[in-house]
Amino acid sequence: MTFGTVCVIGASVAGLLAARALADHARRVVLLERDVLAAGPVGHTSVPQGRHGHFLQPNALEQLEDWFPGFTDDAVARGAVPAPPGHHRLYMNSEPMADWDATLLTASRPFLEQRIRSRVTGIAGVEVRHVVATGLRYRDKAVAGVAHRTPGGPATERVLEADLTVDAMGRGTSLVRWLEQGGFPALPVQWVPVGIGYTTALFRRSPDDLSPTISCALDQFTPGVDGRGLAAVAVYAIEGDLWQVVGMAYGRDREDATVKDLRGLCAGLPDIFRKATAGEPVGGAETYFYTDNRRRRVADLERFPAGLVDIGDAVATSNPIHGIGMASAVKQASVLADFLAGNSDPAGRTADFLRMREAVVDEAWTDG
Ligand SMILES: Cc1cc2nc3c(=O)[nH]c(=O)nc-3n(C[C@H](O)[C@H](O)[C@H](O)COP(=O)(O)OP(=O)(O)OC[C@H]3O[C@@H](n4cnc5c(N)ncnc54)[C@H](O)[C@@H]3O)c2cc1C
Structure with a gap:
């Protein structure tokens, strides 16, 4: 196994698929999710778009089947x-x-997400924790862990040490602020x-x-x-x-x-x-x-911490009328799987993943 523990922040579609890709390379995959996730096909608070029709592109269904x-x-x-x-x-x-x-x-959409969740959480070593992530912890300019606390509970923070962290926090991701707190340049955002x-x-x-x-x-x-x-x-x-x-x-x-x-x-x-x-x-x-539409141009940054990648709506969201958000998350997770399979030091070379992933994000990005 390449990794001991990896951490995925956000257990919605993109986070779950990242966890699927990571599970082949890590002893433990911990998903941090602030929402209560019901056992059945029920939507959750932070994904209000889930109440609306979600078209699953056929190529995304093929990858899910794989x-x-x-x-x-x-x-x-x-x-x-x-x-x-x-x-x-x-x-x-x-x-x-x-x-x-x-x-x-x-x-x-809640049905699809719940079916994916049930498969991912059935993999040995994958777990979902009901906590809210509050920041990143850095060591030698690399991300070394994620601070978190109990939603609605005391402000006491705990830290999950992780060999690799994935931001799958969706379009409202806190990554811009967290990078600045770590002394990294402001992430360029296109609107x-x-x-x-x-x-x-x-x-x-x-x-x-x-x-x-x-x-x-x-x-x-x-x-x-x-x-x-x-x-x-x-x-x-x-x-x-x-x-x-x-x-x-x-x-x-x-x-x-x-x-x-x-x-x-x-x-x-x-x-x-x-x-x-x-x-x-x-x-x-x-x-x-x-x-x-919102795109955080991570690949344009001159300095981005090792040990960190982002995926799904956290990277870019496109006009939902095109029905491509979930399919883009599937493709990005697929690029992550290829990157992990072909790299002996993936945590140290996350910039390579960000570059590899650009073509997939470009494909889904629309100017209106
Ligand atoms: C109106 C609408 C219609 C759409 N229709 C389609 C469609 O037809 N087809 C399609 O493919 N796509 C569609 N999409 C896009 C699709 O909803 C997203 O692309 C898809 O949900 C992927 O999202 P995600 O997992 O990246 O983020 P999200 O689904 O937004 O999930 C982010 C997760 O991160 C968690 N989180 C955030 N911050 C923290 C924190 N600090 N600590 C712990 N957890 C945290 C949240 O609770 C949430 O569970 C539509 C979008 C909209 C707005």
């Missing part, structure tokens, strides 16, 4: 919905478009305004409903001239015999939208959209406003 053999069958047995070619419908301005030539898997509002609601679906399992009506993928306008509506068949219906619109800043609004929107779209919203709603509509 890491966790039987992932798809297991997910389907628990209620996720397979969507082979012929089970998707795409429309542009209500005109049908060519379907995807791929098998997709549709499920809610691109987007301003897209999401409204999602769930509706009961008859279990024998043979409709297409995924449908998207794309009005336009980019904002209109005034930065406003409907972007897309997506309908996914998900676990629990539900339809997850998502409306995405540019420029509607935190405007509350209701189940009635979603039904009104779908009334003007092809049949499947009306049908999906005709069933009994389960709960109310959830809204989320995504302000900007």
